[in-house]
Amino acid sequence: MSEGCAITPLDGWIVSRISAGTGGLERLAGYQTERLRETLRLVKSRSRFYADLLRGIDPDAITSPDSLAELPFTTPEMLAGRGEDFMCSPPGDAARVVTLPTSGTTGAPKRVCFTPEDIELTRDFFHWGMKTLVSAGERVMIFMPGATENGVGALLREALQRLGCEGIVYGAITDPADAARALADTGCKCAVGLPSQVYEAAVTGARGVKVESVLLSADYAPRAVSEGISRVWGCRVFDHYGMTEMGFGGGVECSARNGYHMREADMIFEIIDPHTGRPARAGEYGEVVFTTLTRRGMPLVRYRTGDRSRRLPGGCPCGTELGRLERVSGRVRDAVRLRSGGTLAMSQLDDVVYMCPGVAAYCAAIVTRAGGADCLALTVRPADGARLDADALSHMLRSSEGLRGLCGDGAPPPEIRTGEIGFRSSGALKRRISDMRDINPPEKS
DSSP states (O other): OOTTOOOOHHHHHHHHHHHTTSOOGGGHHHHHHHHHHHHHHHHHHHOHHHHHHTTTOOGGGOOSGGGGGGSOOBOHHHHTTOHHHHOSSOGGGOSEEEEEOSTTTOSOOEEEEEOHHHHHHHHHHHHHHGGGTOOTTOEEEEESOOSSTTOHHHHHHHHHHHTTOEEEEOOSOSOHHHHHHHHHHHTOSEEEEOHHHHHHHHTTOOSOOOOSEEEEOSSOOOHHHHHHHHHHHTOEEEEEEOOGGGTSOOEEEOTTOSSEEEOTTTEEEEEEOTTTOSBOOTTOOEEEEEEESSOOSSOOSSEEEEEEEOBOOSOOTTOOSOOOBOOOOSBSSOOEEOTTSOEEOHHHHHHHHTTSTTEEEEEEEEEEEGGGEEEEEEEEEEOTTOOOOHHHHHHHHHHOGGGHHHHSTTSOOOEEEESOOSOOOOSSSOOOOEEOTTTSOOOOO
């Protein structure tokens, strides 16, 4: 264990869940295998969808978590519009039903249901995961929706109460300056929110913010965003990984801040090659896939998240034997394919744009210019009181190795303007590059 780096609280929590006092983490694979068999029996007998998808699968033939590689995937498209076919409990038993868009804003919505027991599993995970960030008696500002019973903000507030902390649910940030003032006025030592929203609140320049830790959640967190928040507020910034389909929580960083420790008593996580569907090689990037082990209302088997990550090699500096996933670095299927044959992802832009002083938030699009060339168009919202140097940002984009094919020599210069970006991500609506080429005719030479 590194000096000053406390072991993740999830270590003891997971041991208590899996061993019943008769062992430690060496029991994890056996525990997961037993829970996986139980889950497969449950869904085959009670879920109309899985009774069909897993026809011919014998749960007793599962010998280890690696046996999952022989089972079919569940995709968001399969879930869309068929929520009741997935359920293993009567609809009346649901304590929370969440409706989510599929593929951005098109397609039938996904409906994800949770029983009271499922909700308690999430509340318990939040309780233990937050122990790294806060201590009893402290106040936490929750920049997440919290008006709905059993919503993520309400569950986090209830979990913090178990730690002896006060959670203040502010809601999603729509006014960054007001959010920063609220953080300062309440004297909160910790804040939880979406990366882009918390970053924008930080760079507004509000005085008196004295947070010691920030937890970023509900969207992937670019390094430049985490480092910017840390620099402005002088705090430690942690990353949480989760999505509604996971039951809101999947993994969280420990004090080493070097990868997520996952909720392995409740889920099995895989990294697959997104093209072949086969398990990725050790240390190789791929798509995150999860299988629930303890959910009873709507279990999911091999659910493809579309998120890009990898398993980190070696042990964590905190000293736990739990494995780690690297911070999610965007979506494997959201990259825009360019006419040059390459692709462009939001994560590539984040690494450049958020390093430019004065940027509070931005949106991006690919448009067509003279000669049929692809052109990058950015709309940037400057931080309060800041002046955006568009020439400097254009130079940064054109100098970036990763963007050379789109913004380099011979390519149309990036179009950069200031203005409103049109939306603030709510978590369900992820930030994406808009492909405007079909509706944006090329300019005449």
